[in-house]
Amino acid sequence: MTNAAPTMTLNNGVEMPRLGFGVFQIPDDETTAAVTSALEAGYRSIDTAAVYGNETGVGRAVAESGIPRDQLFVTSKVWNSDQGYDNTLRAYDESLAKLGLDALDLYLIHWPAPANDLYEETWRALEKLYSEGRVRAIGVSNFQPDHLERIIKDDGVVPAVNQVELHPAMQNREVAAADTAYGIATEAWSPLAKGAVLGDDAIVAIADRHGKTPAQVVVRWHLQEGRVVIPKSVTPSRIAANIDVFDFELTQEELAAIDGLDGDGRTGPHPDEFNG
Template identity: 55%
Template sequence: MTASPAAPLLDRTTVGPGVDVPQLGLGVFQIPPDQVQGVVEQAIDVGYRHIDTAAAYINESGVGAALRASGLPRDEVVVTTKLRNGDQGYDSTLRACADSLDRLGLDHLDLYLIHWPNPEAGLWPETWRAFERLHEEGTVRAIGVSNFLPEHLRELCRTASVPPAVNQIELHPTHARGDLVALQAELGIAVESYSPLGQGADLALPEITALAEELGATPAQVVLRWHVQHGYVVIPKTTSRDRLVENLDVGALTLTPEQMASIDALDRGHRIGNDPATFSISQIR
């Protein structure tokens, strides 16, 4: 059995009144439904207390099974899931949230996100009204969005009674999203990074490998520490127990301002995933 992290990252970030989340969690995007329970059980065993899933990943049931198998009290694990594009709309959002809770086997969510703005459908404003109702009723402790661009955030914040707590976005050294990060700071919206390692591509950059050698760390640890020191919530995905331990084991690592700046300078605007301005697939499979 692999050892637990020697210096696990225990930092937490406040994302709403009375709601704080572990700054480093596990994302389960593309983990097959028949594998996700085992992966999440291992993650919890080595110290993860923040799990991020989505209805579109088709693996919420496995995440819920792992939570039950862990035996941990409900309030010790932060659980995030997301609303599919095809479920946007007021009544359909309320139904979809109930369905996600049923699959997870939970009575409430810690964080519920609109997965994509899907501007072609034009439904996210009424979807947000449903999110506000879920929040008011206590079904969801904090509400937020994912993949929203500056124009979407500005419009939402003009009309929302409850502002989004989080915007979860593709963010990694070669796609650092400086303008969006600055706007979120101005609006008080936490930044949550997905694909934080550039799906592995950013780890091979000479600047990253040189820093890793200098610090006696792995490239992944260097990049994850960069996210953490910027104040982002970060959710790397892995199915390997060794990598689960490695990713969490960054509590003792510190980057100097000069090292942070050297990673900042790697930004190339290199998006890997879909463009939020145009992505409109229903995500219903």
């Protein structure tokens, strides 16, 4: 059965699927098969990045799928060592070449990397790409409220998306609130906390009540709380299960129970610590 994820209208009017497929840490030679499984399961949004080293594999799967390009939403990201105005423009062209695409749907600054202090300059390069129509939407990843303030203050383009670590054990509420205030969509990476939250008693009990897996419950939680979510797997059955979440709904009490799991459950570095 093919699933169709609902879309979100970004702040520039572009429609983005609310549920996409992430390819972090999937080797390039395994990426084509994983993305092919995702596309067959109904995913139409694929999230990659230059530093993942698998843009070529993503592009191969897209090309071989036969799905019209305008039905797909492809995201990539500029890496820290490629930040800076000219470097970013060059990095964008390199990503397009590896993906075999004429344009991206969404291009993100992967990390603010504040020690490098180039993210404002990098953002100006993304604005140029956007103004020239070379990318449909631009955004950021792992940006804290102060990082957002610095790139928005000069009346430039407001990011369409901020992709951050967010899952039941680490809900990043301050960032999500800042995103909402600016009209930025919050997109959750590591949405399942690398599996760490799937054995939680509250989540397991909710899954049992609905006849769903804990992973499906967590994906549904993200969707009902208004986020974009990009679960990742290389197992075809799990890839298919993670998008099979549109035939049930969590109650307000169940949402509140998952909200109550928030704590210090970060699975990746803090943006102010990551400069590599």
